[in-house]
Amino acid sequence: MLMRMADDSVDPAVQALARARSVSGSQSRRRAVKPTHYSGAAPDDRDPGALGRILDDWARSHGYSHRLAVSALLDRWEQIVGSEVAAHVSVGEYRPTKSGGTVVLTADSPSWALQMKYLKDTVLVRIEEEVGPGVVSHISIVGPKESSRRAGRLRVRHGRRSPRI
Template sequence: MSDTVLAPAAEVPETVATYLRLRGLKPSSTSWKRKRRITVDDDNAPFTPGRDPGTLGDVLDRLSRDSGWQTTLAREDLVRQWADLAGADTAKHSEPVSLERGLLTVKCDSTAWAKNLQFMRGTILTEIGRRYPDAGVENLRFIGPDVPSWKWGPRAVPGRGPRDTYG
C-alpha cells in the first residue's frame, strides 16, 4: 500500500478517496469534478425545462381553453349541479330548461315556487356568477308549470278560442 499515491484531497471526494484507499487502488488521472450538462435550446431535447409530465387536470384545462369549450362546459356544469347551487329542496321543485343569450330559464313545479325563486333571484344570480363565471348567465327567469294550450293540431284556427264552453 505504500506505493499507492492518492491525488490531493481537493481533487478527489472524500468518499471516493476512502473507497480507493481501502481497495488499494490509485485514483484515475481524470478530474473527479462533475461535468456540466450542455444546455440545448431545442424544445424536444431531453431533460430541458418544461419537459416534465403535467397533471391530467392541467392537460384537460389547457385543451378546453385552447378548443374554446370553457363556456359550454361551464353551462353544462351549471345544469348538472343545479341541486348543489340552489339547494336540495329547491331543486326538487325546479330545473333549468334553457340558457340563451345570457338568460337562464328555470321551470318550477308551481307558480308559488316560481314566485319564491323570483324573490331569491339576486342570491342565486350572485352564486352562479361566483361558481360559473364562464357560463355567461346575466339574468334569470322563473316560469311556472305548462298550462294546456288550445293552439295546436292541424285544425287550429286563429282567434280567442273556446270561451263559453266552461259555463
C-alpha cells in the first residue's frame, strides 16, 4: 500500500507515516475513566468558597485578625458613632492590653470630651457590634490641649493685678 515513485523507490515521507501508524496501532489506547458518581447541586469539598470567608480563616490562622479588627475600628469610626460625633471626636490611639485594648479618643473641645464621657458605654457596645467582641475593653477620653500660661511679655507677675489708671 506504499506509494511507489516512478523509479520503483518508496517515498521516505510515506515510509515514515507507515511506521508511525504501525507503532501507534500496536499500543492500545486507554479511555478516560468516567466518574462513578457526580457532584450534583449540593455543596461539597470541591466547590469554591466565598473569598471573604477564606481570607478571614487565613487572617485568623496567621494572627492578623486582631490587627484587622483595629484597622476596621479606625476605618469605620464614622459609621460607629455617626457623622456629627465623628466630626468632633477622633480615635487618637489604640493601646493593646491583656483583656482587649484601650482606645484613646481625642475630642476637639472640652464640651465634646464631657459628652463622650456620658456616651462611653454606648460607644463601647457599638464598637463590639461593628468590629467584634474583645477588641476594645476600655475607652479613655481626652480633650484638647490647653494653652500653656507661661511667662510672656504681657504677663502679670505673682498673681497681682495690673495697676489701675
